Amino acid sequence: MPKDNRNFFAKKKDWSEIKDTLLGAYLKPYFQKILTTKHPVFYVDCFSGKGRFDDGKPGSPIIALNVRKECMASTKSENASIDMCFIDLNYALELEKNLRDYGDFRWKPIIVSGKYEEKIIKVLENKRNYNVFLYIDPYGIQALDSELFDRFSMFAFASFEMLINFNSFGFFREACRVLKVDYTKDAALTDLDDLIEYSPIQVDSSQKSVELLNKIADGTYWQDIVNDFNAGKIDGYQAEERLSACYKQQLQKRYTYVLDMPIQIKKTNHPKYRLIHVCNHEDGCLLMAQNMLKRTDELVLNIQREGQMSIFDFMSDVSTDSSGKQTTIYDVKKKMCSYLQNYKGEVHLNKLLAEFYGKYGLIGYINMVNDALKELETDGFIQICRQPQFTGKTRQPSRFMEEKGGRSVIIRRLQS
Ligand SMILES: C[S@@+](CC[C@H](N)C(=O)[O-])C[C@H]1O[C@@H](n2cnc3c(N)ncnc32)[C@H](O)[C@@H]1O
DSSP: OOOOGGGGGTSOOHHHHHHHHHHHHHHHHHHHHHHTTOSOEEEEETTOTTSBOTTSOBOHHHHHHHHHHHHHHHOOOTTOOEEEEEEESSOHHHHHHHTTTSSOGGGOOEEEESOHHHHHHHHHTTOTTOEEEEEEOOSSSTTOOHHHHHHHTTSOOSEEEEEEEEOHHHHHHHHHHHTTOOOTTOHHHHOOTTSGGGOOOOOOSSHHHHHHHHHHHTSSHHHHHHHHHHTTSSOHHHHHHHHHHHHHHHHHTTOSEEEEEEEOOSSSSSOSEEEEEEESOHHHHHHHHHHHHHHHHHHIIIIISTTOOOGGGGOTTEEEOTTSOEEEHHHHHHHHHHHGGGOSSEEEHHHHHHHHHHHHOSOSOHHHHHHHHHHHHHTTSEEEEEESOBOTTTOOBOOOOOOOTTOEEEEEEOOO
């Protein structure tokens, strides 16, 4: 039975906390960095909610407004501006009330009452040359219209990013319903706590429902996955992984960098939903990768191990994802070696890292990937060329592995 959506804001749950922490932690460095481009920023929370949960905890709008206040107070950029817009179908009035004390008249957030699907194009219409960020956190999957994602990619924004809460298990359950496949005996699709019960999408076995899912998925690939699940070739967890990988691939047709962070709440070794970040610039992708890796560490530590440290927390050459899977520097090195085959010439480090995470997922800390690159240099497989080549005072060869503040790192392949 679907849960009554009105209960959603009664108490902030762990999984809302995880999403909002990731958002808040990303927005601060994002605003700080993007303000230096001198283009104005336009932030849209497309499914805002009430602004505040009934237990007093801040919702995504208040989190973003607080980060804006902090960044605007500290920025040195002239004419810096961050406009904010909050859309909600059901809670515009409560939002208005809860956000009353945020921002003077110049910085008053725009509140839009209605459906994101119907309002967003108009909201973005005059935002040419803005740095635009959309936070998309719906209850379910119905509003995730891939045609809109297509249209966003055609606007002439200065830059564009989206953070999407993709309820992949919810999608797969609907897909089974549409194709009349029984999923009720599969643990992955039944043991979902109260997560997907907030998605009262109405699907049946009609052609209209098939088309609705095609539109959300941006293709028909989900039908093959359901058929393989029905034939017993894959279980629910494998189906979800395949579905998410295909969903990501579709986004990669329009956006250069797509990252996903599987979110797991308890020690069950399986994710419950995914946060997907899309952008067209390697710096945005890397910033989010860093943030997701850090949040994954906190998640592993706080929720899965209930605060207990593990031996792996003290090892910088092993990383653990939220499903408990460990990655060593050797795994990273092997994958990097294979990925570098794509390059005949040279590539900037940031671009390489962003592409690597887009292809393999968040499989190791940035330090681990950098260490793997250094080992590949020692093995004679690549050359790492840094500018400036030497350190300022002592004139020692530079060792940095970071591209910022006038420093560049280029990776050059040496062997075929
Ligand atoms: C998951 S909640 C958002 C929670 C919010 N991000 C937070 O952390 O505080 C989803 C919100 O979307 C709203 N909503 C549902 N359908 C919508 C639609 N089609 N367009 C815009 N908002 C919608 C609901 O009223 C609800 O407040």
